[in-house]
Amino acid sequence: MIIGCPKEIKDHEFRVGLTPSNVHTFSEAGCKVYIEKGAGEAINFYDEDYKNAGAIIADKEELFEKSEMIIKVKEPVKEEYDLFKEKQVLYTYLHLANDKELTEMLLKKKIFSIAYETIRKGKLLPCLAPMSSIAGRLSIIEGAKYLEKTYGGNGTFIGGAPGTRKGKVLILGGGNVGFNAAQMALGLGAEVIIADIDLARLEYIDQVFHSKITTLYSDSGNIKEWIRDCDILIGSVLIPGSKAPKLIRKEHLKLMKKGAVIVDVAIDQGGCIETSHPTTHTDPIYIIDGIVHYSVANMPGAVAKTSTIALTNTTVPYGLKIATLGAKEACLQIPELTEGLNTIDGKITYKGIAQAFGADYFDPIATLQAYQ
Structure with a gap:
């Protein structure tokens, strides 16, 4: 051929x-x-x-x-x-x-x-896994960067410092992207929460990370509660080949802290955040209701x-x-x-x-x- x-x-x-x-x-x-x-x-x-x-x-x-x-x-x-x-x-x-x-x-x-x-x-x-791993890890690096006050973030340092609170990272979806995001966030010293509807997957994550990560069952009521205090929200829900479900609606942004950052890794499949739209490495972020959105459609290209x-x-x-x-x-x-x-x-x-x-x-x- x-x-x-x-x-x-x-x-x-x-x-x-x-x-x-x-x-x-x-x-x-x-x-x-x-x-x-x-x-x-x-x-x-x-x-x-x-x-x-x-x-x-x-x-x-x-x-x-x-x-x-x-x-x-x-x-x-x-x-x-x-x-x-x-x-x-x-x-x-x-x-x-x-x-x-x-x-x-x-x-x-x-x-x-x-x-x-x-x-x-x-x-x-198998052909999505390597890019999912990279995108998951990058999501934390990019989220931490755009938490900086320079970019409209709330000025929280994800790993904290002695005498201060750590940044809180909420990850929606415990698949390959979410797992790698958690690994990176934990390594940088953040407080990490992973939400998923697969209890067996949550049990696996809890065991692998030796209970250092909080695992929670994902439903709409719980999501409304958890987003109030997070500094970085990672959207990493995937339905292979289909559009991603919208887990975060526009009205949810009003519940979040001003200057929090949303990273929608699912943007290639339409995104799991209602207010997300594809951005580029040239112009990666925009702000809605005081919340910084990062939704670059080819993150691993960085x-x-x-x-x-x-x-x-x-x-x-x-x-x-x-x-x-x-x-x-x-x-x-x-x-x-x-x-x-x-x-x-x-x-x-x-x-x-x-x-x-x-x-x-x-x-x-x-x-x-x-x-x-």
């Missing part, structure tokens, strides 16, 4: 879909790989490194024209829509349940799209080199199967990739996306078997 890896053009997105080492792996498997000129330069992966690994350096138009499969990091943006060819394979993060326009483009062009975030192995999301390596460690093995077996056969043979299939031949094959738009859902196996 001919692979194309374009340069990301989303604001401050310096990650890249393939490293030079990954190109070498694909080349050894008999694939031809096109890399857009300068795709990895921002994180010290230079064109010469890619060429030495076997890649062909091309401009964006040539890359899209010649490639059978496009490997990216983030979902395509509008400027890239016209570059896609009918029935091309797209392998990247997509978050389609929050992006009707992109979904419509993929359907119109009959794109064979496989989304990193919906590839599932049992209960695990640490692009680490994120790229962590991501490709998980995405490349699946990508190699797609490239060597063909997208149809790989999805039929590998259950994880069947789960990852979002659109094929103009049809939506992931329930959460169909439900988000009130569209028809098509069984992925039956759709694959009929695909020519």
